[in-house]
Amino acid sequence: MRELQSLVNGVGLGALYALVGLAAAFVLRVTKIMNFAVGGIVVLAGLFAASSSGLPPALRLILLLLVGAPAGVLVHLVSTRWLEGRSQRPQEHDLGGVLVTVALATALQGLGYLLFGSDLRYATSVVPAATLSLGGGITVTTGTILLVAAVALGGVASWFVLERSGLGRALRAVSDDATTARLSGVRVSTMAYLAYALLGVLCFFVGDVAAEVVGVTPDNVFHIIVGALFGLVIGGGDRIVGPIVGGLIVGLTESVVNARGGQFTATVAQLGLVLVILLVAPRGLFPDRTSRAVG
Amino acid sequence: MRLVQRRGGHGGRAGVLLSLMLGVAMLGSACGSGGASGGDPIKVGAIFALSGVYGAIGTETLDGVKFGIDEINASGGIGGRKVELEVKDYRSDQSHVVSLANELLQDGVVAVIGPETSTSAVVLDPTMASAKVPMISGAGLDPKGEYSFSVQPLSGYFDLAAQFAKSRGATSLCDMGISGASFESLQKVLEPAAAKADLPMGTRIPFDGAATSLTPQVTQLKSDGCTAVFAGGTGSSLLVIARAMVDLGMTDEVLMTQPTNATAATLDQLGPAAPFTNFGLPKVVVADLISQSDPARAVITPFATSWKNAGKSALTTNNAIGYSSARIVVQALQGGGQTAAAVYSFLRSGKDIPTPMLTYNFGKTHNGTLPDRGNGWFAFSRWNPTTKAFELTFDGTTTPAGG
Structure with missing residues (x-):
């Protein structure tokens, strides 16, 4: 019973990592930078959601999604855009970009402490919270179901935007070769703003869901992004399915091992898994087929 | 003899005058450097986490401490002297605790209230023992330092x-x-x-x-x-x-x-x-x-009522711990004296120290709160x-x- 319950618990945790991983993979594909600020944006959005107890949950979610776009643009202006104007060589930009996003994540964490304190906070659920029995003493919450649904929704939306829309093609073109894209008539700077606006919307959505289901505190900023990063390494960031499967594997590992051996053992197991994947399949379990054929 | 007397007379008046001037100068100097006499405030330190993991507990505890200090100052202070609270925020980072405590000690505090947790308080045990200044913390574990006292129930x-x-x-x-x-x-x-x-x-x-x-x-x-x-x-x-x-x-x-x-x-x-x-x-x-018949009622009601009348948000345990810490220091200053040594001696004297939360006794026999503190x-x-x-x-x- 305990093992089955741990698996069900792990699905919920893994879905959260998958959602954050989707956001991180989105910006990674477009800007080629692993943006650690994603964890900070998610947590800050969650804290705002948890502190809006006077608003109906559905209205709160809509407002957050509306605020998400300009928030994402602001992150772009503070981090990548600012660096673009200052980097002398591309190599410097890559390293500097990552470091700036780490600094930004720390700053967002500090802002969270300043505005909301260090307490764990929960938001009122859009879908009324309930615990459902699966028989044999196993339970699943509506929150876990909501997280899984959010992963499916986020995955389909990301796939559509990146793979099937004109915007996605332009974003990928800029990502692959900005100069060629510019010569082809793509507005490179506009695409970057759009990418970050979409990232903001996705992060604010994840933040609201996280605040409803697992609660948020500024302490979570790096825990969330590290879990999602593990998932991204395991699944790979080339395809939408990568961070989803990777996140679920990380969540399930954490839940099952933690139940038997504690949090420390679970972290060691996750790191071991990441190490094995890096040795056996450096581009993750779901690498881009086109890249493999060419490379 | 007369000459000597006359000289002595002149020399005596000049000497008295000189002594008076010196005395006034010394008194002024003593007052200016924060000496223990006169109307200068008595400095009490407070060190809490006002942000970070322990921020909520620290902030609530400090609210209670301030309430207790404001109360004694509103009633005229201690022996005509106000109590001045100097607050330091260690931001839930224990690596800051010792340096902040040293700042308080350099400013001449006679006691330190806080920190709010065992893990932070234990770091300060050697510092307070070395400075011979008592610390009244919210440590849940029995304090180990000679100058460390805890107001947490166990x-x-x-x-x-x-x-x-x-x-x-x-x-x-x-x-x-x-x-x-x-x-x-x-x-x-x-x-x-x-x-x-x-x-x-x-x-x-x-x-x-x-x-x-x-x-x-x-x-x-x-x-x-x-x-x-x-x-x-x-x-x-x-x-x-x-x-x-x-x-x-x-x-x-x-x-x-x-x-x-x-x-x-x-x-x-x-x-x-x-x-x-x-x-x-x-x-x-x-x-x-x-219930009306509860013996604790007579002690707890006045504070609970005054807190409510002050228009503050609902009283929490940490508020009560903070207020009780302040009451302990105030009673030690009133009953023992206005120096760190006097406060320490009073705390170790074996006297009962009533507060709205518990009656404390830090004497060698009890080394903490009274044994009947639970039920x-x-x-x-x-x-x-x-x-x-x-x-x-x-x-x-x-x-x-x-x-």
């Missing part, structure tokens, strides 16, 4: 917790706590308490204090058949445990936790876990619910989110309330 409170679990039909007492010294300390106080209540100890699980999910651990409690769980740790870890119990359908069980976890923020976030989460609280926090001064209550008020669930003397 063993008697856990006796009440075990009795409460027994009264609710529990067949064992399970517990979860932050791994390390804190968890070991919890076992040391829970085991004898459970034995007194004739209740065997059940599953015990240490956890990482920074863990954001404790569902695996709570799943283990569920599969082991735990019906009464004592949760150590912070308000945030309590929330994680309580929410996991809701998710796993353990809403008919009993969850108990320590008094300091009943912060305003924790109560605000309990949600569906509120009906089965019980806080052991000092009776002053639930003064309105205590007489604490009650178990749960928070009703709808009415935003506590409901008494167990006061140790009567049959438990329904629920």
Whole structure:
């Protein structure tokens, strides 16, 4: 019973990592930078959601999604855009970009402490919270179901935007070769703003869901992004399915091992898994087929 | 002889004049350098986490300290001198504690109130002992330093917790706590308490204090058949445990936790876990619910009333701990003297020091609070989110309330 319950618990945790991983993979594909600020944006959005107890949950979610776009643009202006104007060589930009996003994540964490304190906070659920029995003493919450649904929704939306829309093609073109894209008539700077606006919307959505289901505190900023990063390494960031499967594997590992051996053992197991994947399949379990054929 | 006398007369007047001038100059110098006499304020230090992990507890405790200091100053101070509180925020980072305490000591404080946790207070033990300045902290573990004193309730409170679990039909007492010294300390106080209540100890699980999910651990409690769980740790870890119990359908069980976890923020976030989460609280926090015949009432009511009349938000345990800390320092300054040495001597003198939370006695015999501090001064209550008020669930003397 305990093992089955741990698996069900792990699905919920893994879905959260998958959602954050989707956001991180989105910006990674477009800007080629692993943006650690994603964890900070998610947590800050969650804290705002948890502190809006006077608003109906559905209205709160809509407002957050509306605020998400300009928030994402602001992150772009503070981090990548600012660096673009200052980097002398591309190599410097890559390293500097990552470091700036780490600094930004720390700053967002500090802002969270300043505005909301260090307490764990929960938001009122859009879908009324309930615990459902699966028989044999196993339970699943509506929150876990909501997280899984959010992963499916986020995955389909990301796939559509990146793979099937004109915007996605332009974003990928800029990502692959900005100069060629510019010569082809793509507005490179506009695409970057759009990418970050979409990232903001996705992060604010994840933040609201996280605040409803697992609660948020500024302490979570790096825990969330590290879990999602593990998932991204395991699944790979080339395809939408990568961070989803990777996140679920990380969540399930954490839940099952933690139940038997504690949090420390679970972290060691996750790191071991990441190490094995890096040795056996450096581009993750779901690498881009086109890249493999060419490379 | 006459000449000598005359000279002596002239020399005497000049000498007296010179002495007076010197005396006035010295007095002025003494006053200017913050000496112990005259109307200069008596400096008391306060060191708390006002942000970070312990920020909520630290902020609430400091509110109580300030209330106590303002109260004594409003009544004219101590011997005509005001008490000046110098506050330092260590931001939940223990690496800052010693340097901030040294700043307070350099400013000439006669006592330090805080920090709010054992792990932060223990860092200061050598510093305070070396400076010979007493520290009145909120440490849950017995303080080890010669100049370290704690206002946290210990063993008697856990006796009440075990009795409460027994009264609710529990067949064992399970517990979860932050791994390390804190968890070991919890076992040391829970085991004898459970034995007194004739209740065997059940599953015990240490956890990482920074863990954001404790569902695996709570799943283990569920599969082991735990019906009464004592949760150590912070308000945030309590929330994680309580929410996991809701998710796993353990809403008919009993969850108990320590008094300091009943912060305003924790109560605000309990949600569906509120009906089965019980806080052991000092009776002053639930003064309105205590029966008229309760002997604690005479001591707790004046403070509870004045807090309410001040228009402040609902009194919390940490407010009460802070106020009690301030009352201890004020009584030591009044009864012992206005220096660090006098405060220390008074605290170690073996005198009873009444506060609205407990009557303390830091003498060598007691080395802490009085042994009868548990049942007489604490009650178990749960928070009703709808009415935003506590409901008494167990006061140790009567049959438990329904629920």
